Amino acid sequence: MPRILIIEDDPLMTRLYQKVFRFEKYDVDVASNGKLGLEKVKLEKPTLILLDIMMPEMNGLEVLTKLKADEETKKIPVIVLTNLAGTQDAETAMAKGAVRYIVKSEHDPKEVVKIVKEILAGYTRDKIPEVSKEKKE
Amino acid sequence: MIDLLLSIIVWICAVGNLFLGFLVYTRKKKTVISITFASFATSAAFWTMALFFFEHPIIFSSLIWLKIVYCIVLLMTGLLFSFSFIFPRKTTRPRTLPILFFILTAIFFAYLISCTKLFVANVTLEPWGYKQILGHAYPFFASWATFFIFWALYNFYQSHKKGRGLERAQVKFIFLGMFFFTLIPIVLDAILPIFFKNSKFIWFSPISAIFLVGFTAYAIIKHRFLDIRLIIARSISYALLIITFSLIYAGGLFGLGTLITRSQGTTANSIVSAVLAIAIAFSFQPLRRFLEKITDKIFYKEKYDxxxxxxxxxxxxxxxxxxxxxxxxxxxxxxxxxxxxxxxxxxxxxxxxxxxxxxxxxxxxxxxxxxxxxxxxxxxxxxxxxxxxxxxxxxxxxxxxxxxxxxxxxxxxxxxxxxxxxxxxxxxxxxxxxxxxxxxxxxxxxxxxxxxxxxxxKFNKTLKQEVDKATLNLQVANKRLTELGKLKDEFFSIAAHELRTPLTAIQGNTSLIQEYFGDDIRKNKDLEEMVEDVNESSKRLIKIVNDYLDASRLEQGRIVFKNKNIDIKEIITDVVAETKELATEKNLYIKLGEEINAKLLQVFADKDRVKQVIYNLVGNAIKYTKQGGLTIHAQEENGSLLLRFEDTGIGIDPEGQQLLFQKFQQVGENHLDRKTNRGAGIGLYISKLLVESMGGKIYLEKSEVNKGSIFTFTLPLAKVAKTA
CATH class of the missing domain: 3.30.450.40 (GAF domain)
Incomplete structure (x- = not known):
């Protein structure tokens, strides 16, 4: 069962994505800021991370940098969540190793799930098994 | 010889005074002043003459002449005394009593002079001339006369002091004239005879009249004394005229006479006279004018034209x-x-x-x-x-x-x-x-x-100030408006951002409800409809907010265009596919021009943005068309690709055409039925910004109410790759 970690400060959005992934039978975990998010990544070892960029204290880009710098976490695929004004940041995030960016207002939650599924399918072929194995162990 | 010289001087004085008195008296305006002065001048003349006859007696003896002289002196003193009270104007000084006093004493003296020997004792003939032996009353008379003369001079002095301008100047010269005129006789007739027992020079005292004549004449010329200047000027010019003609006539008569008279007799005389008369007749006017000019120059120096x-x-x-x-x-x-x-x-x-x-x-x-x-x-x-x-x-x-x-x-x-x-x-x-x-x-x-x-x-100045003030006010208002405009844009931008998250949540949740609880909802028609409406509303709201954000970011140039060579046909086909459903719903056709299928049409632009524009134009066409449909044409022209969207819609009236591409303008919105989505009134505005940012133009080519419109936009043709 893929485990999704949502790092997002807005509870409305968090709950929305939490629901749709739950409906789609994913394990969902949430963190309301970057710091908590990083802790949870280490603790829970998620299959995929949905990372919001605009967050107080530690923003998504910093979190991403830390994730990619850490051997333990750098292989976890990260999808960056953003709004229309943040496309520039999203491009930066892509350069830093994010797999995809999603403009929140432009995609239905169902579509987000679809995207995640596709990515996981790709990853499954190459990398996910490793992660899964580790998890199993 | 001295006697002759003195006689001439004395007579000149006498004639001068007489002439002066005559002129003053004959002037047009007779006043007490002029009459008094005329009398004074005349009596002075007579005094002079009487003195002459005292020395050169005719008709009467010297003694009688002497008595006449003194009587005239009484009269003169009296006239001088009264004149001092009224010239240049009547003074406020009390004068009745002094004059009355003078008259009474004068009568007394007159009696002494004429009927007694107390005044003039006798007259003897000496080798140098007649000598008067003074009586005992003479010193009293002399002091009496001196007293009144000084009183008169004092009066003149006072008038001079108080006078102004012309009057002052007149008084000054009259005063000087009177002063010398009386001073000399006082010395010669009073001081010398009384203190030095010398009455030898008494007859010479009229010489003082020269001063009176002289100063008065000066007052006349220079200060227009008693207004007789013109008379004097004319008199002199005529006197000169007469003298000149007398000389010419006499000379001519004499000269011509000596040449002709001997032989010709009386006939020649009359010819000479006639010639001279003609000469005089012709030369009279020019000569008169010449002489008048000269005299005028002397008398009216300050005359101007x-x-x-x-x-x-x-x-x-x-x-x-x-x-x-x-x-x-x-x-x-x-x-x-x-x-x-x-x-x-x-x-x-x-x-x-x-x-x-x-x-x-x-x-x-x-x-x-x-x-x-x-x-x-x-x-x-x-x-x-x-x-x-x-x-x-x-x-x-x-x-x-x-x-x-x-x-x-x-x-x-x-x-x-x-x-x-x-x-x-x-x-x-x-x-x-x-x-x-x-x-x-x-x-x-x-x-x-x-x-x-x-x-x-002054009016212009104030007007300018007003205009300046108004201009300044306008500038301030304008600045404020610009600031307000900026604030508004900022507000929209912030508001839009803030709206997006909750809107996304609404939209997301509704779609989740429909997706995962569709079966549950469908059991209740009302619930299904309500959820559907929430879904629609939030979609629309998101679109509006996105449009506003798009517009404001375009205005601020914050949108980066990723221009590339792109195939226009592909985009059009995409849009048509996406809108097909909407068109079919309204039974409308969407046709593509043959040229779009026939040829590869490439432009240099941002694919997403071009799509946005085309989507907007197609959407509008469907929205505002009730029957018929839309045909899309494409053609190359001057390095650009022209895309023309020809619909059979409701058309736009001329008024609406003006507002079409402006921000927040909705044209023809009231023609829509209730079901149709209403926009933010910003679609064409965004399209215009987008097209222009990509180097093209967008415009309404043609529109007729109830027949349809043609919207056209251009994009630069694709850049030909350099073949190496």
Missing amino acids: SNKLIYKLSLKMAENIQLDVLTGEILEILRDEMRISTASFLVITKKGLEYTIKDHNTFHSQPTKEELKLISEEGKILIFEELEKGKVKNVLRKHNLSVFTPLTTKGKRVGYLLLGEKSSGDIYYDQDIKTLSILASQFAISIQNAQSYEEIT
Whole structure:
């Protein structure tokens, strides 16, 4: 069962994505800021991370940098969540190793799930098994 | 020989005084002053003659002549004494008693002179001439006469001190004349005989009359004493004329006579006379004019040419429009030409009375408003010398004014011209007054013009100030508006951002409800419809917010265009596919022009943005078309690709066409049925910004109400890859 970690400060959005992934039978975990998010990544070892960029204290880009710098976490695929004004940041995030960016207002939650599924399918072929194995162990 | 010389001098004095008395007496205006002076001068003449006859007796004996002399002296002293009280004008000094006293004593002396030997004891014939033996009463008489003479001189002195201008000058010369005229006889006839027992020179005393004649003549020429200058001037010119013609006639007669008379006799004489008469007739006028000119030059030195003066002033008035310059220039010319000591304009302005003064040193004082009202009541030129005694004259005297000219034009008083006395002390003549009255109306007009000009200038100034102020206000308002505009844009941008998250949540949740609980909802029709409406509303809201954000980011140039060579057909096909459903719903067709299928059409632009524009235009066409449909054409033209969207819609009226591409304008929105989505009124505006950002143009090619519209936009054609 893929485990999704949502790092997002807005509870409305968090709950929305939490629901749709739950409906789609994913394990969902949430963190309301970057710091908590990083802790949870280490603790829970998620299959995929949905990372919001605009967050107080530690923003998504910093979190991403830390994730990619850490051997333990750098292989976890990260999808960056953003709004229309943040496309520039999203491009930066892509350069830093994010797999995809999603403009929140432009995609239905169902579509987000679809995207995640596709990515996981790709990853499954190459990398996910490793992660899964580790998890199993 | 000395006797002869003295006799001539004495007779000149006598004739001079007689002539003076005659002239003064015959002048037009007879006043007590002129009569008294004439009598005085005449008696002086008689005194002189009587003294001559005392020394060269005829008819009477010397003794009788001497008695006549003294009687005349009584008369002269009396006349001099009374004259001192009334010249130049009647003094306030009490004069009845002194004159009465004088007359009584004079009668007493007259009695002594004529009937006793107490005054003149006897006359003896000495080798040098007749000698009078003085009686015991003579010293009393001498002191009595001296006393009254000094009284008279004192009176003149007082008048001189209090007098002004012309009068003062006149009194000065009359005083000097009288002083010498009486001083010499006092010495010769009183001091010498009484203290030195020498009455030898008594008969010589009339020589003093020279001073009287001389000074009076000077007063006449220079200060127009008793107004007899013209008579004197003309008399002299005619005397010279007569003398000249007498000489010509006599000379001619003598010269021609010696040549012709011997042989021709009386006939020749009459020819000579006729020739001379003709010569005189022809030369009379030119000669008279010549002599008059010469005498006038002597008697009227300061005369000027009125026409020239008026012309000169007219030029100045035409030249100047500024009030102070204008009045200043006029005053300067007046002062120079008329030789006026002080002159000023008093101009009535809105603020009150304003002075223009040309010479501050000798400026006359300013009449008060009440005084001005009094003296300008009649609106006539006032000449000090001609005024009757009274308040008006007193005002002029008080302020040293000789001529007061009210300036009036079209019944409106614009000011006054105030003139002091002439620098020569002369009075103002008819010529001056005539010139001034002609000029007065011109002055009035030009002063009024100058004032109007000043008002206009002032008005212009205030107008400019008002305009400047208004402009400044506008600029401030404009600046504020710009700031407000910025604030508004900022507000929209922030608001839009803030709206997006909750909107996304609404939208997301509704879609989740429909997706995962669809079966549950469908059990309740109302619930299903309500959820559907929430879904629609939030979609629309998101679209509006996105559009606003798009617009504001486009305005601020914050959107980066990723221009590439792109295939236009692909985009059009995409859009048509996406809108097919909408069109089919309304039974509308969407056709593509043949050229789109026939040829590869590539433009250099941002694919997503081009799609956005096309989507907008197609969407609008479907929205505003009730039947028929839309045809999309494409054609290349001047390096651009023209995309034309021709619909069979409701069309746009000319008024609407004006507003079409403006922000927040919705044209034809009221033609839509309730079901159709309403936009933010910003779609075409965004399209315009997008197209222009990509180097194209968008416009309404043609539109007819109820027939349809053609919207067209252009994009630059694809850049041809350099084939290496």
